Amino acid sequence: MSDHYVKVKVQLEQMKSFEQDEEEKRGEDAEEPVLVSSPPASLSPESSSITISGTDASRASMTCKHRGKSRMKLGKDDKKSSGKHMSEVSLHGSAVSAHTEKNLNRLHIKGTGKILQGKSETNGNYVTIHHESSKSTQDTRREEGFKTRRRRPVTVDTSKAKTSLEALKISIKQLKWKEFPLGRRAACDIYWHGVSFHDNENIVSGQVNKFPGMVEMLRKINLSRAMRTMQEVFPEEYDFYPRSWILPEEYQQFSSQIRMVKDNDATVNTTFIVKPDGGSQGDGIYLIRDPSDLKLMTGSQAKQAVVQEYIQKPLLIDKLKFDIRLYVLIKSLEPLEIYIAKEGLTRFCTEPYQEPSQKNLSHVFMHLTNYSLNVHSGNFVHSDSQNTGSKRTLSSVLYRLAAKGVDIKRVWSDIIALVIKTVIAVAPELKVYYQADIPPGKPGPTCFQILGFDILLMKNLKPVLLEVNSNPSMRIEHEQEVAPGVFEYVPSPVDEEVKVGVIRDTLRLMDPSHRKPTIPQLRAGGGEHGEEIPMEAESQERSRDEIGALPSLCLKQVYPKYTKQFSFLRLVERIAALFIRFLGVKGNMRLGPTAFRTFIRTCKLSTSNFTMASVDILYIDITRRWSGATPESREADSL
Numbered sequence: 001m002s003d004h005y006v007k008v009k010v011q012l013e014q015m016k017s018f019e020q021d022e023e024e025k026r027g028e029d030a031e032e033p034v035l036v037s038s039p040p041a042s043l044s045p046e047s048s049s050i051t052i053s054g055t056d057a058s059r060a061s062m063t064c065k066h067r068g069k070s071r072m073k074l075g076k077d078d079k080k081s082s083g084k085h086m087s088e089v090s091l092h093g094s095a096v097s098a099h100t101e102k103n104l105n106r107l108h109i110k111g112t113g114k115i116l117q118g119k120s121e122t123n124g125n126y127v128t129i130h131h132e133s134s135k136s137t138q139d140t141r142r143e144e145g146f147k148t149r150r151r152r153p154v155t156v157d158t159s160k161a162k163t164s165l166e167a168l169k170i171s172i173k174q175l176k177w178k179e180f181p182l183g184r185r186a187a188c189d190i191y192w193h194g195v196s197f198h199d200n201e202n203i204v205s206g207q208v209n210k211f212p213g214m215v216e217m218l219r220k221i222n223l224s225r226a227m228r229t230m231q232e233v234f235p236e237e238y239d240f241y242p243r244s245w246i247l248p249e250e251y252q253q254f255s256s257q258i259r260m261v262k263d264n265d266a267t268v269n270t271t272f273i274v275k276p277d278g279g280s281q282g283d284g285i286y287l288i289r290d291p292s293d294l295k296l297m298t299g300s301q302a303k304q305a306v307v308q309e310y311i312q313k314p315l316l317i318d319k320l321k322f323d324i325r326l327y328v329l330i331k332s333l334e335p336l337e338i339y340i341a342k343e344g345l346t347r348f349c350t351e352p353y354q355e356p357s358q359k360n361l362s363h364v365f366m367h368l369t370n371y372s373l374n375v376h377s378g379n380f381v382h383s384d385s386q387n388t389g390s391k392r393t394l395s396s397v398l399y400r401l402a403a404k405g406v407d408i409k410r411v412w413s414d415i416i417a418l419v420i421k422t423v424i425a426v427a428p429e430l431k432v433y434y435q436a437d438i439p440p441g442k443p444g445p446t447c448f449q450i451l452g453f454d455i456l457l458m459k460n461l462k463p464v465l466l467e468v469n470s471n472p473s474m475r476i477e478h479e480q481e482v483a484p485g486v487f488e489y490v491p492s493p494v495d496e497e498v499k500v501g502v503i504r505d506t507l508r509l510m511d512p513s514h515r516k517p518t519i520p521q522l523r524a525g526g527g528e529h530g531e532e533i534p535m536e537a538e539s540q541e542r543s544r545d546e547i548g549a550l551p552s553l554c555l556k557q558v559y560p561k562y563t564k565q566f567s568f569l570r571l572v573e574r575i576a577a578l579f580i581r582f583l584g585v586k587g588n589m590r591l592g593p594t595a596f597r598t599f600i601r602t603c604k605l606s607t608s609n610f611t612m613a614s615v616d617i618l619y620i621d622i623t624r625r626w627s628g629a630t631p632e633s634r635e636a637d638s639l
């Protein structure tokens, strides 16, 4: 046996005893062995890398990854482990053969030696062995007594998944990952929450499928505020969001603006839709034609709501109004990464559409596309087909429009722009929430989130944003009246097709072992965006999984892919960054009143109109405003 074999064996024996110690400490959750584990702490200081160069003429190369809960057995224990675990080589087969062919003349072991919970990949906890041998890698392994083991499956805590559980279970099964339906004492790689970031408290590692503050940010009032801020700065860019007023605080503005319009032109016949702030599924929504029709309450009874210009001329199919539910993944907030699902749903009204009139204002099945409402109409059509019925796939609708000569590429690229602009509008405040909940430097998970965008196509094909759901329904069953007045949940093939794909591919994108540094994919020339439409089956983006049985990703990256066209819109985000920095959201960076004065002076912002006294007042105003939005009283205010 050559010198370096002996050295490696010594190292591995040391690792083994270290692993056994760690395993005892960890208890019953050490179910996932790997080929080679981290070196002992004594050999490998944090993030250290041990390189042992061999002079042997034999050549082999092996790349393997250490996961947090690894176990390693050598010698006689090999028998026990080898049957259970697949070779890592089979997972990285091409890499192995490439290394082998390159005849590398060294052996390299790298690892942090630290037990990490669900974060191994981000901490560079890799073990790499480049070992020269003229024999095949597998032969060498056999000779060395290595028995290969399967990569540890990604672990998902599904205990709080609620109504997304069914689709999530199917997705996890397809990915061959490991589900923990009752939660787990040890950390999981992914926590799937049904409602909000706070569904599980005290998560210090891994990834959670909800951002802190997202529920608050996407409530109707806050979304309207964020959109209005952007409309004030970039009116043309944000003309896809209907004019909105916040009630009760903007009632006077609303009524005087409408009066003025009507006084100027008596033929103007606008309609407005009133939506309660916390409402969903069409609850409490009604249409009005005059501000005096508002059902306003006073005092503590006053209902927070948004009143919005009603889109009177929607695009119709089969004479019916419909809207689009598009699934959007925020993969990361910093840097901003947005994916759009190429397949979505369309929800149809169940009564033929007519422009609003005093007579039909209350016809919900004509004006509101909510599935939860229309399912109770006698006209609702449940269909197993994706292109008929009251709920259809987006691609089937686009296909139909294309057949009528509609430029659906244009429609799709407008939709992508709408999504990116909307996320850019809410990102600044989301970052404030995020920093407040998970301060940098403190242990905490990273977050991602699937959002449900509700989009209406106008008759002229312009997409309009109706709302964004922080918690889109991921149910794959639908309610059906099985006997008069008796409703039951039955499987819905259309929902399953779309939603399982979205969840599964979100998981694939969040797979901790696939994470790599984000490289903005700027397109040369920064030309038109949205060249790919949902009807097209293939994505350019492929993950390693796709080499196997899984279909190509149904999620398409749109940001940073189209950064160039939209970067200028991130102005408010930069202001928010200053806000976060100077107002101490990051804890230790709080800016005092004197420092604020210095800041103003340094930036040459004070003038005869903006005196130092005004600067002090501004400082007090801003700090007061933020203190109302600290984690303890987060509902209070927006940026």
Ligand code: ADP
Binding pocket: 242, 273, 275, 279, 280, 281, 282, 283, 285, 308, 309, 310, 311, 312, 323, 367, 368, 369, 370, 454, 456, 466, 467
């Ligand atoms: P909810 O959260 O209660 O579903 P939405 O804002 O999605 O509230 O509105 C419910 C439905 O009302 C939408 O699905 C759409 O059919 C209709 N709607 C909402 N806003 C408008 C609007 N501005 N113009 C036309 N229809 C609208």
